[in-house]
Amino acid sequence: MSLIFLICSQVFGLALGLIKSLVLPIFLSIEDFAFWQIYLLYTGYIAVFSFGFNDGLLVRYGKYDFNKLPLNLVGRSIKYFMFFIIALTSFIILISLLIPYNDKTLLFIFITLNIPLVVLNGIFLFLLQSTNQIKKYSVYSVIDKFIVIITIFVFIYLDIKNIYVIIMVDMASRFIQILLMYIEFYKLFKPEGDNKSTRKIISEIQKNISRGSYILITNLIGMLLFGYGLFVIERFMSLKDYSLFSLGISTTNILLLFINAVSIVVFPYLSRLENNQVFSKVTQINFLTTHFSIFICNIYIIIVFILENYLEKYSDLLIFLPFIFLSVVLQIKFNIILYPTIKLLKREKIIFKINLKLLILSIIFTSLSIIYYHSLLYAAITMYIVLYLRNYVLGKLISKDTKDIKKVKYLELLSHIIFITIVLFFENKFYLYTIYSIFILIIDAKKIVLRGKFI
Template sequence: MNIKLSNILRNFSYTLVANFLSMIISIVLILIVPKFISAIDYGYWQLYIFYSSYTAYMSFGLTDGIYLRYGGKEYSNLNKPVFVSQFWLLVLFNILVYFIIIISYINNAVDYNKIIVVLLACISGILVVPRSLLNFTLQATNRIKEYSLIILIERLSYFILVILFLTFGLDNFEHLIISDIAGKSLSILYAFYVSKELVIGKMPKIYITLNEIKTNISVGSKLLIANLASLLIIGIVRFFIERNWGVETFGKISLTLSISNMLMIFINAVSIVLFPTLRRTSRESLAKIYKTMSTILMVILFGLLILYYPAEIILSNWLPHYTESLIYLGLLFPMCIFESKTSMLINTYLKTLRKENMMLIFNLITVCLSFLVTIITIYILNDLNLTILSIVALLAFRSIISELYVSKILNINLIRNNLFDIFLTMAFISITWFFNFPLGFILYLICYTIYLLIKSKEIANIIRGFKIFSKGNI
């Protein structure tokens, strides 16, 4: 086995373990928390997770720029003093920004519980944004082991505290949020330890730091806005669901989204390792790798959709109070197909090819479409079913137009593959909506078998592609 493949597999093993444990923790929390807390408390907890997912974007592209500029570099060769000054300026900036947000919200809010949610989400942001500078630097310089441990410490601490609180009957949403913040705090301490040269040390002259910040923001702002727009595609729909149908319905739909998104934890593990590796890969080999990985990914993901029926049966019996929302699981389950492809393959390739501007354009187009569709389905039609179905449609639209662009750059034809993906997704949604187990299970299994037969030649090429990869011909 060549050294390059050995390093990739070793790094992947670190992220695999960390993200696999994170996925197990997420599954357990998804199953346990709604069982022991009220639907309204679960709604506020999900609202905190929703808000805190946006606080991480208060770096204004600084950390994203570091990730792009230093991707593939060696950690030992970094100009550490420049990172130290950027880190502490980012800390001070975020304290100021979130203080203003908290004061502004308190002066205008009427829901006391939402005030608590916003306050704690801002505290989370103060912790997460500076840590992202360290995380991105570790990822970019291929220190995947340390990055994985940071994530693992956060998730394990969070999980243990949630279980302890629930065990002692502390079952309100505030304690769940405190558990999350405590986990983030402990992970930051470890991040400080493994990258202390980026936190403590002599700082350069201010003009050097400002020039570096300007460059990083200039490079990273497009990626940050692209990622933020990506989050808004679903975020806009979720925001208006909460506004129109309330916190409790928001929580129930969020539970279904969380179940559908569990596979993304594993997919993100792959993309973390893939980016610095592709940055070191020749342009000629990128097309071969893309086609091979796309085939592997889609065959696996469509196969995993079979898990819907046992999951729906188990969850309906375990969480009877959420049976009403679990009927939407069949509509949302396929979202992992398009989100996974976009996150792991398409966006990773766009970043590798330094086409962040196109990623931004595709995401902004889809955000505008999301806003338009949401207004129609919620405020004109007032139809929750169509609103939820629109999430999958929007993610599919963004994935397809982005992949068509990547395929044009790589000079490969993927239109046929996209048509098969759309057909099988529509078949799955239709079958799960109209047919229960076991007939629905059998019908989808037949469709998936036909899909495998059609893709048999591409599946056969996977073995050839892996042989090329293992010999180091990339």
């Protein structure tokens, strides 16, 4: 029931994300939309300022119910940690004010102001996730999106196109989200029970950071595998080029809002299983995820229809969109099964090494694509190849334990080749791929049903 509730809330979040991603580029100029996307890009990486504290909470307390947590210790450690984050934010803003002003200075001040908001928001959401409060997580994770969407429609009605006003609304929505979760977690911050010494609190913070830092760095490198190109495009190409590439990512990234609904519950679900059950479940989830990824590629039809009919000024995006789209599809399997399994096996250091090697590869070829060739197409192809290699290597790592996962790799690769071939070279591209995906589902229908029941 919790999973159904979560999926419903994420479908709602999916709709809100779709509206935000497609309405704003229609409403704003290409340049203003580029500023909005730059804001989203950098705020998306602000979680690095948690230093792994959030991830440490999730891993260390992933088997606890909320009432069984050491509430006083966890609550006071959050307080101390947030005092540090606020002081760090103030220092960064002070430094930025000393740097010569340019057209992006104000933008980066707003981005910096998001640091405590993003970090505290992440702490609360991770606590809900780690204590398996999925229904509450579902509600709180879409509140900020709902507020922003409603405000955007009001702005459209009033013809308010100031990008900084929209950014302030985004920050205000995140603050409201935090305030509501603070009320939910008020029990954590009530001055009751044994008041832990400062030394114990600092030790708790250190344990969380120590346990979560590898996960954080691994996540950061994984995000850079997907987002490094955006940073290079923002620095070396025009705002229009940045708008094109970022719109391609944001429209296709909407898929992940829904996919994360499943990935959120996978780690707590797997961590509560007996050791002899884990790998059979991983095999079944991997099989279902592969078939879901094949079928979900049909959403590409909708995205292309919207771009061709409502966003003509971004039509150049269609040249490289297929590779961006498949890159997001690769994230589906990574988020749902590969990464949760790696965390469960406590192999964060291995995935860190793999991601680091692939990031170096991405930096070399993406930089060449953008700085030397000035080609968004080459950058998109590079991103797809790097993410495919990551999934392939991690799949092999897991297959040492499950032994059956590799059986679906060939089907996934074949489906990607067919998708790209149909999209690039066939006139009736959409009908052909839909027929192919339905054909695959029919062939494996019995297995899909049986493995779905097994989970």
